[in-house]
Amino acid sequence: MHLDEKIRWTNLHAWEIVEALKNEYSIKMSRNVVRQLLKRHDYRLRKAQKRQSMKKNIWDWNEQFDNIVKSFPSQNEIFSGPFSTIF
Numbered sequence: 001m002h003l004d005e006k007i008r009w010t011n012l013h014a015w016e017i018v019e020a021l022k023n024e025y026s027i028k029m030s031r032n033v034v035r036q037l038l039k040r041h042d043y044r045l046r047k048a049q050k051r052q053s054m055k056k057n058i059w060d061w062n063e064q065f066d067n068i069v070k071s072f073p074s075q076n077e078i079f080s081g082p083f084s085t086i087f
Contacts (some may be wrong), residue, residue, distance in 0.1 A: 006042050007043075008041070008043045008044070010038070010046065012045075014034040014035045017034050017038075018031055018034055
């Protein structure tokens with residue numbers, strides 16, 4: 001997919017821009033005017049893209065989390081190793 005270098009992208013909808021102008025700068029503007037300005041200045045809404053993982057063999061996620069939990073000390077164990085008897 002070739003992207004046109006003139007086009008600028010925003011993740012804000014026109015109504016979000018209207019609200020921001022009103023709240024932050026006390027500027028009243030309609031959604032239609034915002035849309036026209038965005039179009040005139042080559043701004044486009046960047047849409048969220050849903051993609052499916054291309055991995056064929058996803059291993060068991062529970063196994064991954066079990067390994068993470070094992071790597072942390074138990075709740076009662078503050079220090080471990082040769083100096084644990086001192087504390």
